Amino acid sequence: xxxxxxxxxxxxxxxxxxxxxxxxxxxxxxxxxxxxxxxxxxxxxxxxxxxxxxxxxxxxxxxxxxxxxxxxxxxxxxxxxxxxxxxxxxxxxxxxxxxxxxxxxxxxxxxxxxxxxxxxxxxxxxxxxxxxxxxxxxxxxxxxxxxxxxxxxxxxxxxxxxxxxxxxxxxxxxxxxxxxxxxxxxxxxxxxxxxxxxxxxxxxxxxxxxxxxxxxxxxxxxxxxxxxxxxxxxxxxxxxxxxxxxxxxxxxxxxxxxxxxxxxxxxxxxxxxxxxxxxxxxxxxxxxxxxxxxxxxxxxxxxxxxxxxxxxxxxxxxxxxxxxxxxxxxxxxxxxxxxxxxxxxxxxxxxxxxxxxxxxxxxxxxxxxxxxxxxxxxxxxxxxxxxxxxxxxxxxxxxxxxxxxxxxxxxxxxxxxxxxxxxxxxxxxxxxxxxxxxxxxxxxxxxxxxxxxxxxxxxxxxxxxxxxxxxxxxxxxxxxxxxxxxxxxxxxxxxxxxxxxxxxxxxxxxxxxxxxxxxxxxxxxxxxxxxxxxxxxxxxxxxxxxxxxxxxxxxxxxxxx
RNA sequence: CGGGGAUUGGCGCAACUGGCUAGCGCGCAGCGUUUGGGACGCUGAGGUUGCAGGUUCGAAUCCUGUAUCCCCGACCA
Numbered sequence: 025x026x027x028x029x030x031x032x033x034x035x036x037x038x039x040x041x042x043x044x045x046x047x048x049x050x051x052x053x054x055x056x057x058x059x060x061x062x063x064x065x066x067x068x069x070x071x072x073x074x075x076x077x078x079x080x081x082x083x084x085x086x087x088x089x090x091x092x093x094x095x096x097x098x099x100x101x102x103x104x105x106x107x108x109x110x111x112x113x114x115x116x117x118x119x120x121x122x123x124x125x126x127x128x129x130x131x132x133x134x135x136x137x138x139x140x141x142x143x144x145x146x147x148x149x150x151x152x153x154x155x156x157x158x159x160x161x162x163x164x165x166x167x168x169x170x171x172x173x174x175x176x177x178x179x180x181x182x183x184x185x186x187x188x189x190x191x192x193x194x195x196x197x198x199x200x201x202x203x204x205x206x207x208x209x210x211x212x213x214x215x216x217x218x219x220x221x222x223x224x225x226x227x228x229x230x231x232x233x234x235x236x237x238x239x240x241x242x243x244x245x246x247x248x249x250x251x252x253x254x255x256x257x258x259x260x261x262x263x264x265x266x267x268x269x270x271x272x273x274x275x276x277x278x279x280x281x282x283x284x285x286x287x288x289x290x291x292x293x294x295x296x297x298x299x300x301x302x303x304x305x306x307x308x309x310x311x312x313x314x315x316x317x318x319x320x321x322x323x324x325x326x327x328x329x330x331x332x333x334x335x336x337x338x339x340x341x342x343x344x345x346x347x348x349x350x351x352x353x354x355x356x357x358x359x360x361x362x363x364x365x366x367x368x369x370x371x372x373x374x375x376x377x378x379x380x381x382x383x384x385x386x387x388x389x390x391x392x393x394x395x396x397x398x399x400x401x402x403x404x405x406x407x408x409x410x411x412x413x414x415x416x417x418x419x420x421x422x423x424x425x426x427x428x429x430x431x432x433x434x435x436x437x438x439x440x441x442x443x444x445x446x447x448x449x450x451x452x453x454x455x456x457x458x459x460x461x462x463x464x465x466x467x468x469x470x471x472x473x474x475x476x477x478x479x480x481x482x483x484x485x486x487x488x489x490x491x492x493x494x495x496x497x498x499x500x501x502x503x504x505x506x507x508x509x510x511x512x513x514x515x516x517x518x519x520x521x522x523x524x525x526x527x528x529x530x531x532x533x534x535x536x537x538x539x540x541x542x543x544x545x546x547x548x549x550x551x552x553x554x555x556x557x558x559x560x561x562x563x564x565x566x567x568x569x570x571x572x573x574x575x576x577x578x579x580x581x582x583x584x585x
Numbered sequence: 586c587g588g589g590g591a592u593u594g595g596c597g598c599a600a601c602u603g604g605c606u607a608g609c610g611c612g613c614a615g616c617g618u619u620u621g622g623g624a625c626g627c628u629g630a631g632g633u634u635g636c637a638g639g640u641u642c643g644a645a646u647c648c649u650g651u652a653u654c655c656c657c658g659a660c661c662a
Contacts, residue, residue, distance in 0.1 A: 033612085035595095035596060035597090035611085035612080036596085036597085036611060036612085036623070037596060037597040037598090037610090037611065037612095038596080038597080039596085039597075039654095039655090040597085040655090041591095041654075041655050041656085043655095043656090058654090060653080060654080061653085061654065061655085167586085167659090168656095170655095170656090284662055285661085285662075286661070286662085302661055302662090303661085303662070304660070304661055304662070305662075306660090316661095318661085320661095322661095323660085323661060324660075324661065326660070338660090339586090339659090339660090340659085340660055340661090340662085341662090343662080346662075353662095354662045355662050356662085357662065382662090500621095502620070502621070503620080526620095527620095528620090528623090529619080529620055529621090529622085529623070529624055530620060530621045530622065530623095531620090531621070531622035531623050531624080532622080532623045532624090533621090533622085533623090534621075534622045534623080535622065535623045536623080538622090547621080549620095549621070551621065552621095559621095
């Protein structure tokens with residue numbers, strides 16, 4: 025490709041809105057352009073990289089036995105409703121209506137479509153496992169896109185789906201995808217941490233995310249030196265016993281002229297934070313009021329809570345709702361004597377003796393509150409959010425670390441989450457109809473590309489890993505030379521970006537080459553010829569060397585193999 | 586969804602409390618001189634200041650509405 029003909033240019037300036045390095049560099053180097061919030065055009069250079077990433081993914085994913093196909097972008101809403109997935113995705117789901125009034129959703133993921141497709145072939149156990157995948161545009165109406173390509177509303181995803189006779193069979197494919205994803209990350213020069221994760225809107229129980237540590241990440245992963253790794257949404261920790269052997273004292277009311285915060289309670293009663301009961305009131309998408317209670321030094325993890333009560337969405341109750349619906353008082357909420365609310369307790373409260381907290385009446389607190397004796401709960405479980413330095417649940421010795429990360433890909437064990445509501449059956453060996461066990465596997469191409477830039481750049485520009493660079497060689501021609509070399513490299517099937525501009529200074533060409541980040545830079549000039557050949561420099565190196573033109577092709581090909 | 590900021594040639598920005606023909610840099614086009622780390626000179630093209638309404642002799646500037654973009658927050662009562 026001749027640079028002079030390339031559509032899309034580098035620019036010296038870029039909007040100050042682009043604060044994330046990958047966003048800024050991709051804009052500046054002419055790989056992407058923004059259309060609207062969370063929607064980006066991939067320019068020719070950017071698309072080249074996408075194609076290479078796709079190619080790696082194809083090669084590795086097909087090793088799991090997956091076969092590529094493609095389904096439509098518009099999914100009949102009815103199918104989503106069958107599996108109740110329209111509610112799970114909620115506002116993030118884009119909807120369109122055709123001229124006949126038929127409702128569709130713009131595909132956000134394709135479990136229901138793929139299952140519907142598989143059902144059309146009435147599979148028997150002999151056909152299973154079925155392992156299919158596609159690359160396609162996905163639409164998610166994210167509340168707040170951010171970080172350039174890191175969080176967008178429209179993106180290409182490789183999404184794979186597998187269908188099995190049972191979980192044991194799924195696990196074989198699951199492991200193959202696990203290995204494939206590790207290989208993909210390796211070829212893209214990404215350092216991934218695999219974490220246990222929440223299944224979220226996809227459904228099912230077990231899943232893993234492939235995360236790349238980055239300060240610009242929106243996810244937080246919890247890790248331990250013993251090997252434990254989980255997404256914060258899922259991570260657990262050891263809840264140390266505080267005072268379970270203490271004798272239960274009598275419950276009593278005391279005057280409490282204090283503010284509404286936990287700290288106010290600590291200051292007034294002169295007791296530890298952990299002995300206070302923290303009360304948080306939520307309302308879910310079906311209008312239920314939920315009182316989440318937890319030990320005072322812990323925080324409520326909304327994802328865990330949502331899963332425990334099987335809600336799709338949660339929001340905080342307003343002060344008015346707390347007063348009018350629960351007949352309580354913000355800042356003085358208590359599980360003792362409260363009505364018309366689902367009480368969900370963190371299991372940390374079971375062994376907490378003689379706790380203190382509000383009374384549902386302003387400026388009156390209760391002391392010596394005891395679980396089971398003074399209040400009843402509807403659900404008890406783990407709703408606590410893991411924090412740094414909490415004790416690892418696996419080795420029970422080391423302190424946990426929290427790190428920001430970006431999700432590169434994920435694999436889901438989704439079980440019967442779709443087969444159940446959609447009658448996704450297969451014919452078993454004994455002739456009976458049984459539900460298929462499903463898995464699903466995703467990688468976002470644009471995000472993968474962005475993480476690569478995020479982890480491979482310097483102050484001058486991008487430094488592409490060799491397998492996904494838009495071109496293999498960036499040839500800079502000075503002094504009117506280069507045409508013959510360009511032709512020769514092309515004839516050797518080397519992918520060349522040839523900076524053939526005649527009216528641009530050498531410095532500008534070097535700066536552009538650094539910005540674009542192709543791994544090998546060649547310079548042909550009078551000076552290089554006087555030195556005996558062609559200047560060869562790796563983007564990742566400071567030093568260059570002169571290579572005899574006879575050896576150039578082998579030097580390049582050996583770098584790439 | 587709540588709060589804050591922004592919107593002016595392709596890009597980055599300026600034009601103070603209303604006042605002359607809306608400027609500057611980059612980029613772009615032409616000519617010439619340059620050519621190893623973002624060269625220089627001259628000439629030139631390109632804007633109904635996001636949109637709609639209002640106030641005024643006069644609006645990029647003030648007011649109202651609206652759209653879009655960015656940032657922060659969306660939890661501990």
